[in-house]
Every structure is written in structure tokens, then in C-alpha cells.
Amino acid sequence: MEKRRRPAAAAMLLVLIPAASRPPHGIVAATESSVQNSEQSFGFNLTLAKTIVEYASAVYMTDLTELYTWTCSKCNDLIQGFEMRRLIVDVQNCLQAFVGVDHNLNAIIVSIRGTQENSVQNWIKDMLWKQSDLNYPDMPDAKVHTGFYSSYNNTLLRPAIANAVHKARKLYGDISIIVTGHSMGGALASFCALDLAITHGGNNVYLMTFGQPRVGNAAFASYFTKYVPNTIRVTHEHDIVPHLPPYFFIFPDQTYHHFPTEVC
Numbered sequence: 001m002e003k004r005r006r007p008a009a010a011a012m013l014l015v016l017i018p019a020a021s022r023p024p025h026g027i028v029a030a031t032e033s034s035v036q037n038s039e040q041s042f043g044f045n046l047t048l049a050k051t052i053v054e055y056a057s058a059v060y061m062t063d064l065t066e067l068y069t070w071t072c073s074k075c076n077d078l079i080q081g082f083e084m085r086r087l088i089v090d091v092q093n094c095l096q097a098f099v100g101v102d103h104n105l106n107a108i109i110v111s112i113r114g115t116q117e118n119s120v121q122n123w124i125k126d127m128l129w130k131q132s133d134l135n136y137p138d139m140p141d142a143k144v145h146t147g148f149y150s151s152y153n154n155t156l157l158r159p160a161i162a163n164a165v166h167k168a169r170k171l172y173g174d175i176s177i178i179v180t181g182h183s184m185g186g187a188l189a190s191f192c193a194l195d196l197a198i199t200h201g202g203n204n205v206y207l208m209t210f211g212q213p214r215v216g217n218a219a220f221a222s223y224f225t226k227y228v229p230n231t232i233r234v235t236h237e238h239d240i241v242p243h244l245p246p247y248f249f250i251f252p253d254q255t256y257h258h259f260p261t262e263v264c
Contacts, residue, residue, distance in 0.1 A: 044232055044263050051078040051105070052208045053234075056182045059098055059111040064089065067098070082109070086164035090156040095188075097157055099164035107176040107206075108168045110161055110192060112152075114185035134220060136198065142220040145245065145256070148187040149215075152195075161192055162199065169200070178206045183241050186212025186233070190224070190259075197228045206230040213244045214256035221259040228259075235264045 058067065058074040066072040068087045075082065083101040085108075090096070096113040131143035135153065152158055165177060177196055181189035186209030193207035207228055212235075216224070225231070235242040245256045 044261075048105075049208065049232075049234060051102075052178065052180045053182075053210055054079045055082075055109050055111040056180045056185065056210055059096060059113045059181075059185070085168050086160065088156060088160040088164075093151060093155045095151060095155055095157055097161060099161055099168065101168055101172060101175075102178075105176075105178070107178050108165055108172075110165065110177065110179040110189070110196075112157070112179075112181040112185040112188045112192060114181060114183035131217060134216070134223075136194075139220070139223045142216060142223050144191075144216040144220055145187065145214070148184065148213075149191055151184075152188045152191040157188065157192070158195060162195065165196060165200075174200075174204065176204055176206060178208065180208050180210070181212065182210045183212065186210060187215045190215050190228075193228050193231070194224060202227050202229055208232045208234065210234045211236065211239050211241050213241050214258050216256065216259075218255075218257045221257040224259040231259060231261060233258065233260075233262045235262055237264060 054074065054077060058072065058079065061067045061072045061074060063072060064087065067075070068084055070082055070084050079102065081103065083103065084098060085101060086099045088095075088097045088099070097111060099108065099110050101107070102109050130146045132146045132149060134142040134144050134149070136142075169175065169177075177200065179189045179193040179196065181187070189207060189209055190212065193205050197205040205228060207230065209232075212233055233242070242258070242262075
């Protein structure tokens with residue numbers, strides 16, 4: 001697994017998300033960044049990461065009116081001017097996400113909320129380490145975290161996000177898609193990015209997560225790298241979440257593996 005050490009860069013981002021029970025906080029940057037095109041590699045870009053972490057933070061806002069109208073306390077700084085296209089709230093499953101367009105990046109943004117501190121459903125799904133077969137063709141032996149996969153695949157998230165992305169691309173053309181999330185939101189964002197990559201092509205989909213847990217076995221990690229090559233996981237060495245579910249050396253094929261690329 002590819003792993004890049006950028007202590008100063010990662011620390012600037014991930015001291016903001018020390019625990020899965022708390023959302024990341026926005027940080028300030030002064031320069032602009034743009035998504036690299038499909039002919040370039042998705043290398044780590046600190047300014048871009050500062051922008052994306054603000055989207056991963058904003059999705060935690062509880063005032064839905066302010067979030068939808070993009071007037072919330074976190075809806076500023078590098079992400080000011082974002083065009084909200086769809087706010088998705090699944091009350092039954094305690095899930096929240098939004099889809100919109102960042103015109104500075106010329107990209108569609110999909111941000112999925114992580115674990116809510118007071119959500120019993122979220123914590124139960126976090127702890128369900130049972131693996132299930134991945135429901136995609138041409139991915140034999142791939143197994144994924146049952147709770148995380150179900151939270152994305154069997155709720156409002158998957159159809160609502162897919163529909164919103166389709167409409168945004170119909171309006172703005174085949175612009176890039178950036179998917180993000182923190183903690184459990186990062187896990188769900190991984191499945192979302194895979195889903196969108198299969199639909200729209202892997203070179204058009206970019207995934208950047210913050211402190212996400214492992215979501216599948218070795219076979220899944222291999223397939224994921226093939227279908228979603230433009231992926232960065234930002235982690236912090238003192239955050240336990242990226243080390244969960246635990247890795248068991250005695251079961252290398254069945255145990256959970258991370259996909260690349262990790263920046264820590």
C-alpha cells in the first residue's frame with residue numbers, strides 16, 4: 001500500500017479531526033487551487049486539501065436552512081460561493097450529505113457526514129465489522145464492511161447523490177467529481193466514489209477523505225485502486241479510526257485493508 005509522509009501538511013489538517021465523534025473544523029488558506037485533469041495524477045495538494053476539508057466540515061451543520069442556502073458559519077472562506085444543488089437528509093438512518101458545484105475548482109462536490117455523537121444508529125454501524133459480498137460485477141472475492149456499505153447502498157444516499165450528480169453534469173458538462181467525508185463519512189464516501197466512477201469513469205472521480213476507517217478486504221482494496229485511482233486518504237497517527245476495523249495478520253486475505261494513497 002502506498003503511503004506518503006507529510007507530517008506538517010497532515011498535521012495542519014488532522015489536528016482538526018481528533019475523534020470520530022466530532023466533525024472537522026474549517027481552516028484558513030489564502031490561495032486558490034484547481035483539480036488536476038484526467039491526464040495528471042491526483043497528487044497531494046495542501047491548498048486543495050484545505051478546501052476539501054472545509055466541505056467535509058460544513059456537512060455537519062445542523063441548521064438545514066442555513067446549510068441549504070449556504071449561509072452557515074462554515075459556508076465561507078475557501079468554499080464561499082459554492083452552489084448547493086441537493087441537500088440529502090435521511091432522518092431514519094441519521095445520514096446527511098450534499099451535492100453542489102464549486103465553480104473555482106470547476107468540479108461537483110459530494111460531501112457525506114460522519115458519525116453523529118448522539119446517533120445510536122451510526123455507532124452500531126461503526127461497530128458492525130462483519131463483511132458482505134460487494135454487489136458489483138467483475139469483482140470476485142471482494143468483501144466490504146456490512147454497516148458502512150449498507151448505509152450508503154441501502155438508504156437515500158445512493159439514489160439521491162447519483163441523481164444530483166447526473167443533473168449537475170447535464171447542466172455543467174462533464175466536469176470532475178470530488179467526493180469527501182470524515183470518519184464514517186469517509187467510509188461512505190469511498191463507496192460513493194466507486195459507484196460514481198463505475199458510472200462516469202474513474203478518471204473523472206476524485207476521492208479525498210479525512211480519518212476514514214478501513215472498508216473492505218484485500219481484494220476490494222485492489223479493485224478500488226483500479227476503478228478509483230485518484231484517491232487520497234488523509235490520516236493522523238494519533239487517530240484510532242483509520243486503524244479500525246483491526247487488521248489481523250493471521251487472516252491476510254479476509255481481514256480489512258486500506259486502499260492507497262495515504263497521506264499522514
